[in-house]
Amino acid sequence: MSTIRNQFSSLHDLREKAPIFLAVLFGTTIYASVCNLWVPEESIFHVTTYTITLLGKYLCYALLALSVDVVWGYCGILSLGHGAFFALGGYTMGMYLMRQVGDRGVYGDPLLPDFMVFLDWQELPWFWHGFDQFWVAMLAMILVPGLLAFVFGWLAFRSRVAGVYLSIMTQALTYALMLAFFRNEMGFGGNNGLTDFKDILGFNLQSDNVRVALFLCSAVVLALAYCLSLLIMSSRFGRVILGVRDAENRARFIGFKTENYKVSLFVYSAILAAIAGALYVPQVGIINPGEFSPLNSIEVVVWVAVGGRGTLYGAIVGALLVNYAKTRFTAVFPEAWLFALGALFVSVTIFLPQGLMGLIKDKRSVTGKLFFWRKGRKPEEEIV
Numbered sequence: 530m531s532t533i534r535n536q537f538s539s540l541h542d543l544r545e546k547a548p549i550f551l552a553v554l555f556g557t558t559i560y561a562s563v564c565n566l567w568v569p570e571e572s573i574f575h576v577t578t579y580t581i582t583l584l585g586k587y588l589c590y591a592l593l594a595l596s597v598d599v600v601w602g603y604c605g606i607l608s609l610g611h612g613a614f615f616a617l618g619g620y621t622m623g624m625y626l627m628r629q630v631g632d633r634g635v636y637g638d639p640l641l642p643d644f645m646v647f648l649d650w651q652e653l654p655w656f657w658h659g660f661d662q663f664w665v666a667m668l669a670m671i672l673v674p675g676l677l678a679f680v681f682g683w684l685a686f687r688s689r690v691a692g693v694y695l696s697i698m699t700q701a702l703t704y705a706l707m708l709a710f711f712r713n714e715m716g717f718g719g720n721n722g723l724t725d726f727k728d729i730l731g732f733n734l735q736s737d738n739v740r741v742a743l744f745l746c747s748a749v750v751l752a753l754a755y756c757l758s759l760l761i762m763s764s765r766f767g768r769v770i771l772g773v774r775d776a777e778n779r780a781r782f783i784g785f786k787t788e789n790y791k792v793s794l795f796v797y798s799a800i801l802a803a804i805a806g807a808l809y810v811p812q813v814g815i816i817n818p819g820e821f822s823p824l825n826s827i828e829v830v831v832w833v834a835v836g837g838r839g840t841l842y843g844a845i846v847g848a849l850l851v852n853y854a855k856t857r858f859t860a861v862f863p864e865a866w867l868f869a870l871g872a873l874f875v876s877v878t879i880f881l882p883q884g885l886m887g888l889i890k891d892k893r894s895v896t897g898k899l900f901f902w903r904k905g906r907k908p909e910e911e912i913v
Contacts, residue, residue, distance in 0.1 A: 547759060550842050551752055558584075558748040562741045578737050581744050582812055587852050588747040589809040592754055594832045594848035595841060596801035599758055601830070602839030603767070604794050605774040607692075610699030611802045612826035613706050614674040618803025619816040620710075621673060623723035624657060625666035626734075626811060630727050643725070644718045654716045663730060670807045671800055678799030679792060686788040686795075691777075700823045707821030722817025729811050740812070747808050751845070754801055758841055761797070770794055831874045837884025847884065 561584060564576040593615050600606040632639040636646040640653055659665040681702060685695055713719035732739045761767050772780045773787045781787050810816045819825075829848075836847020851873070859866045881888055 544759065544763065546842060547756065550755065550845075554748055554752055558588075558745055562745060565737065565741055578740050581737075581740050583856065585740070585744040585747045585812045586809060587849050588744070588751050589805045589812070590829075590832070590852050591845040591848040592747070592751050592805035592808070593802050593829055594836070594844040595751070595754055595758060596798045596805065597829050598833045598838055598841060598844035599762075599801070600794055600798045601833060602841075602844070603762055603774060604770050604791060606791065606795065607696045607830070608699045608795075608798075609696045609823065609826045609830065610701075610703035611798070611829055612823070613699075613703035613821055614678065614799040614802035615806040615809070615825075616703075616706070616710075616816070616818075616820035617674045617677070618670050618806030619810045619820060620717060620723070620806075621660075621666050621670040621803075622807040622810045623726075623816040624660040624669075624717075625663060626726040626729060627723050628657070628661040629729070630725065633727055634725070642718075642723070644721065644723075645716070648713055650716075657716070667807075670803050674799045674803035675796050678796045682792040682795040683788075686791045689788075700826065703821050703826055704823050707818050707823075710818040710821060718817070720818065722815060722819075723810075724815040724817075726811065726814055734811055734814070743808070743812050747812075750804060750808060754804070755841060755845070758801075762841075766790070766793075828870065831870060831877075833884075834874060834877050835881075835884055837886030840884075840886045843884050843886035846886070850885075 561576045561581060564574050565578060565581050568575045593611065596614075597608060597611050600608055627642045630642065634643040634646075636643055638646050641650060645653070660669075681699075685698060690698065709715055710717050710722075711720055717723065726734055728734060729739070729743075732742075734740075762770070769780065769785055769790055773785070773790055777787050806816075806820070828851075832848040832851045833844040834847070835851055836845065837843030851870075855866060855870075858869065862869070877884060
């Protein structure tokens with residue numbers, strides 16, 4: 530009973546913090562955008578275009594971390610393969626951007642991307658048709674990862690695969706896709722991937738205005754994903770998901786088809802990851818098979834663990850903090866960063882099982898109990 534009460538209290542706490550999170554997110558993005566476009570470069574308040582691009586990349590990573598937290602923190606599904614959905618979303622956007630290059634490529638072919646001309650392809654593969662239209666790319670961004678997540682989830686959850694076995698299967702999935710996309714015969718650029726993009730929706734990708742627009746778009750999508758995820762977890766569906774996480778056999782015994790709930794949430798999470806990948810590609814300017822690397826998916830789990838799983842905003846904070854630290858420390862200790870990342874994950878697992886947000890919550894709880902003891906009341910009368 531106390532566990533259920535704590536879960537409802539946590540969701541109520543999330544709803545209360547949503548306006549604060551949104552205010553900080555939009556306040557920061559608008560401030561950075563204004564300081565980039567309208568503050569002179571010689572001013573100390575000027576934000577460079579490089580910083581805007583870096584922040585936009587961080588927001589894409591934050592959306593990816595949010596997608597993992599949805600399934601891991603609330604349903605107990607530890608996915609080590611969400612990098613696959615992120616990369617698939619990135620490739621759908623990359624295919625659209627490559628079709629926009631046209632005859633401005635190195636070889637000047639109006640139809641075939643440069644890598645196809647180099648590999649002596651004679652015609653455009655059938656699965657590239659339609660990607661000169663933005664709406665087709667966006668539809669593929671949702672359908673391709675969503676369908677893959679549905680098929681994988683249906684087979685796995687119907688077979689009641691769970692725990693470490695499911696994690697290994699998700700990692701095997703992303704590794705298999707990485708090996709496939711490395712092949713030139715696949716028609717996705719092989720080892721080099723897709724790059725040298727020019728325009729998006731007719732606007733120059735190198736323009737400062739477009740960079741800021743992509744940055745703001747990433748912030749808006751992250752905010753919408755956060756609010757939608759919070760709405761889902763606060764609904765009846767979310768309460769069933771929590772029940773499946775804590776006692777799946779009991780939920781199944783009283784009549785819930787738990788595999789349907791898990792598949793639905795897994796597909797939703799995969800689509801969020803794909804959207805993050807689609808926003809990521811035009812900002813960094815490249816997508817290659819390295820994004821499928823299982824190591825990338827493990828990194829995302831580290832971000833969520835550091836911030837605090839099952840909190841939504843904790844996953845976002847963890848992604849921002851770890852990636853900022855990675856940017857700083859890879860320049861100073863490039864060879865030691867991976868060891869530092871592993872040590873961070875082990876330390877968090879041992880000493881901060883609830884992440885940074887859990888540590889803050891515990892401190893607030895202790896402070897609240899001390900306050901009520903000083904007032905002569907029992908803390909359990911006031912704190913759930």
